[in-house]
Amino acid sequence: MTVSDTRLAQIASRFAELEARLASGTLEGPAFVAASRDYAELEPVARAAAHVSTMRGELAALSASSDPDPEMRALAEEEIAHLRSALPEAERALAIAMLPRDSADSRPAMLEIRAGTGGDEAALFAADLYRMYERFAAEQGWRVEMVSANANEIGGFKEVVANVAGQGVFARLKYESGVHRVQRVPVTESGGRIHTSAATVAVLPEPDEVDVAIEDKDLKIDIYRASGAGGQHVNTTDSAVRITHLPSGIVVTCQDERSQHKNKAKAMQVLRARLYEKMRDEAQGAEAEARKAMVGSGDRSERIRTYNFPQGRVTDHRINLTLHRLPEILEGPGLGELIDALAAEDQVKRLAALDA
Numbered sequence: 001m002t003v004s005d006t007r008l009a010q011i012a013s014r015f016a017e018l019e020a021r022l023a024s025g026t027l028e029g030p031a032f033v034a035a036s037r038d039y040a041e042l043e044p045v046a047r048a049a050a051h052v053s054t055m056r057g058e059l060a061a062l063s064a065s066s067d068p069d070p071e072m073r074a075l076a077e078e079e080i081a082h083l084r085s086a087l088p089e090a091e092r093a094l095a096i097a098m099l100p101r102d103s104a105d106s107r108p109a110m111l112e113i114r115a116g117t118g119g120d121e122a123a124l125f126a127a128d129l130y131r132m133y134e135r136f137a138a139e140q141g142w143r144v145e146m147v148s149a150n151a152n153e154i155g156g157f158k159e160v161v162a163n164v165a166g167q168g169v170f171a172r173l174k175y176e177s178g179v180h181r182v183q184r185v186p187v188t189e190s191g192g193r194i195h196t197s198a199a200t201v202a203v204l205p206e207p208d209e210v211d212v213a214i215e216d217k218d219l220k221i222d223i224y225r226a227s228g229a230g231g232q233h234v235n236t237t238d239s240a241v242r243i244t245h246l247p248s249g250i251v252v253t254c255q256d257e258r259s260q261h262k263n264k265a266k267a268m269q270v271l272r273a274r275l276y277e278k279m280r281d282e283a284q285g286a287e288a289e290a291r292k293a294m295v296g297s298g299d300r301s302e303r304i305r306t307y308n309f310p311q312g313r314v315t316d317h318r319i320n321l322t323l324h325r326l327p328e329i330l331e332g333p334g335l336g337e338l339i340d341a342l343a344a345e346d347q348v349k350r351l352a353a354l355d356a
Contacts, residue, residue: 003094008053015039015046041101048094055090059083096347104205104280105171110147110273111203114159116179118197121186123156125307126199128330129180130160133173135332142166147266148254154187161270163206170205175342177203178302184309194310198303206269207276214272220244221264226255243267250274305338314338319345 018039021027027035062076062083113129115122137144143165150158164173181198189195226240240255241263252274254267306315307326314329315322321341328334 002091003049003052003098005053005056008049011042011046011049012053015042018042037106040106045094045097048090048097052087052090052094055083055087059087092351095351099347099350105174106168107170107205107207108163108165109170109173109203110206110270111144111162111164111173112159112201113157113161114200115157116198116200118182118195120152120154120156121182121189121195122197122199123152123158124154124187125180125182125197126157126160127155128182129199129201130157130162132330132332132335133162133164133176136335137164137166137169139332139336140166140169140172142169146256147270148256163269170203172339172343173203174205175339175346176201176304178304181303181306182309183306204273204277205280206273212272212275212279214245214268214275218246220246223260239263241267243271245271245275248275248278250278316342318342 018035021035022032022039059080062080065076067073067076111130111133113126115126118125134144145163145165147161147163149160152158179198179200181196183194183196185192186195186197220243222242222244223238224240224242225238239258239260240253241260242251242253243264244251250271252267252271254263254270257263257266304316304318306317307330308315309326311324312326313322313324314326314334316338319341321338323329323334323337325334329338
């Protein structure tokens with residue numbers, strides 16, 4: 001995909017206009033927020049466009065030059081060869097920067113992990129995944145806040161929901177949605193046999209309150225006494241909250257806080273994220289097949305990755321990538337390489353779709 005000089009000039013002009021508006025000091029409130037968001041989104045495009053424009057200008061000037069000095073002409077030809085070699089990569093970087101962005105990429109995310117097949121071992125694996133994302137988030141400078149958790153007696157999670165906030169959270173974590181499978185000898189297995197268990201991961205962009213309107217009449221709210229693993233009461237007051245959104249049938253529960261009001265606020269946070277994702281799916285309708293063809297649909301029923309402990313490897317089935325660094329991935333640092341590979345594959349396929 002080659003970007004015309006006219007389009008490069010338009011990008012530069014729009015970026016300069018946004019810079020001037022933000023520097024003027026006349027923008028306030030929502031107008032300032034909107035302009036700042038536009039500036040942040042356009043900045044990498046403008047930077048890549050300026051680089052391409054400069055290289056094209058230098059190449060044109062050198063090609064038109066007819067210096068009589070043989071030494072200067074040789075230097076010019078050397079520089080022309082370098083620019084012609086480097087320009088395609090700069091143009092590709094610009095094309096990637098100009099790819100349509102998911103409007104939710106810059107948002108924080110709601111991370112939901114649920115134990116699947118495998119009983120207690122699946123719950124332990126769900127806990128391993130949660131710790132992996134916690135460590136990865138810490139490396140990125142993100143903040144993780146547990147919203148709700150349903151733990152079992154041996155330290156696993158039947159379900160855990162957390163909010164992840166920071167720069168570009170959804171853009172990175174969205175590739176994690178799907179079924180994660182583990183192959184290992186469970187701590188509960190005395191015979192040393194390898195078991196296969198699974199956990200599902202869902203990463204939902206978190207909306208602003210204005211993105212999702214929820215009316216009180218559409219909610220059924222139940223208050224009950226919170227209980228922990230084994231049926232032990234974690235407190236003696238009715239503080240747990242179950243919210244049912246009647247139009248969609250979505251049910252959210254939260255019991256981790258001792259305060260009923262805090263549990264309700266957290267449950268509403270999760271409900272808003274699930275409703276926003278439902279709205280996005282419905283709005284994207286026709287694009288659903290195209291998204292599936294990229295690096296998977298993000299559907300929770302789709303097996304995306306296998307963690308094989310006996311072989312010390314992790315395989316991402318969407319891009320057929322296997323890394324023999326399982327401990328490093330579960331500790332957080334190695335996960336970045338997997339996500340980078342998925343993002344790169346996504347970019348390649350979207351570029352190909354534009355050229356088609």
